[in-house]
Amino acid sequence: MIETLQSAKVIVCVGSGGVGKTTVAAALGFLMAKKGRRVLVLTIDPSQRLKTTLGLKDTGEISQISHPQIKGQLSAAVINAKKIFDEFIRRAAQKDELAEKILRNKLYVQLSTTLSGSQEFTALEKLYSTYESGNYDLIILDTPPTKHAIDFLHAPQKLSVLFNEGVAKWFRRNPASEKKRGLAMLAGILQAGSLQVMRVLEMLTGSEFMRELSDFFRNIEAWQFKLEDRVNTVHRLLVNPDTHFFLVTAFDLAKLKEAEYFGREIQKGGYHLSCIIINRAFPQWLKLTQVDDKARTPVSKGSRLVNFYEEMKRYYQERDQTFELFAKGFLSNSADRNFLFRIPEFDRDLSDLKDVAELAQLIEDNETRGKDKK
């Protein structure tokens, strides 16, 4: 894993919500900064404590993190979706007046914050603009919390569909019917079939909604191509051999199956899945290989502590067996078992710089031990 990290230019950490992507992303960044690289970690919605210790600002400015172990440079920033989307529109619209019109559209107000796809788009937009700046050797992107990580890759395309000709042209102004609004203005430019579809849509939603929607599409005409262009450039960066995907997952069967599915999708899409990190795989206090009898003595047999230990151990051993089965099936096509990496469960939330440093150390130690075995 460290070899990959040393040559990579971009690492994208993906995974479902709540699996610890942010902390893992920060630890990987810390590890590489320790090794002398200039690293930027882009995170979304970090915890308050991580924000405080890393000195992150909600405004999205890049902050420098100092720590005695860092030989290179560690920077971090929070991705502020609304701000980046607004900025993108201002740049793309060129004329201020047009930009303001879009920013005021009621549907845009919803779009920029709640529309599926906009958060993902802004994350990738930020990734690309910092990559272009050339200020960093490595950028690590912590992706938005989508229920299923695959949404992250599909989202920008989904968003660009909104702006493609097929949809947008419905709502564009027809010069000949400048003064008409709603469906009337569309009558002239639509074929009979499409017009009927629009009638149905108006029946379902009402004319005011249709008016807002057509306003919206007319206003975004100017930056539609820029957005599509951006989606394409970002896609090229994501399939670049120097861009690696790290899949972070939790340790239960449903999540592992999800990860397996996602892993396949990543590879199908032409992206490079280089590492699967299983977070909180087993608790730190548990040595799965520990001999039972050793644990029993000298504590008496009826000990509550021993009983509870045995119960917990059985629970985790079962999970471990599930994992082995999963790994066998999942890796049957892949020669490299090294790309699975397990992180133990800590006794506390890992959320400040000290914890990030500790996790980085643990990853490094694990990796060295793996090498010694070979």
Place this chain on the structure above:
Amino acid sequence: MIRKKRPETLVPRMEITFVTGKGGVGKSAVAAAFAWSRAEAGKRTILVELGERSFYKDYFALPAVTYKGQNLRKNLDVARWSGLESLHEYALYLLKVETLYRLFIENSVSTALINTAPGLSELAIVGKITSGPPRNVGPKLPYDCVVVDAFASGHFMALLRAPQGMASAVRIGPMGEQSRSIDRALKDAHLCHYYVVTTPEELPVVEGIELANDIQETLGLKPTLLLNRLAQFDGKCLSEPPGPLKDFQDHLVSLDERQRRMKQTLQKTGLAVQELPWVLENDPFKVVKKLAEVFSHD
């Protein structure tokens, strides 16, 4: 377009429960357990998941989880409702004319639009959840209880705010009317209940409390906090001579302290807090049954 009001006394009260929380806290298992306990109590129950890919298919080893629903056991169906399918059903209900409906849903452009138009998909989903007698609009759901394994924090709030947002953007026409009626239904304390799931850890608790506050502010209803995955062990474990299990005992001591602290933090909110045990089983059915027992004691 709007159906005649039916006298409310003839319609048995439906109960809608939304289960949300930070990602990874066990929302889906908790939602399933709650639905399980309702089915056990003889209520016709549907467990609904949202989103593009099914979780319960793998979890319960079902052949498929569809929009229509799949029977899991007596009185309990599982379904997955997407925005697009919900809107299609609603369109058919309103249009009635099959050919017109076909024309509408088979048009690729209208499908793309529905997929991307701001808030429409969210609105369609909450519309479907509250469909029928609760609003006197839309097809009636043949269930007494609807349990929704809803989105995590931020996405869930987007779902709850969609009707309000749409109602203020579009005041006139069916869209505005529908949005207001859905919004009213979501705010009806007799109809909707909100469960925020957390685990005894810092981040899930902080995020859970924030989410509970957001729900209160947006809907004016008090959600119930569910403290999930509480390790259950005898206090003696902490004081017995540990022998070689020193690491384990240290872990339990810090776990015990953290669990107490998290309980206190949750209780300070003044909201109802319900505790759920950490079930040390890996079989989903065993986990769900065990958690369902807690709910059936209510």
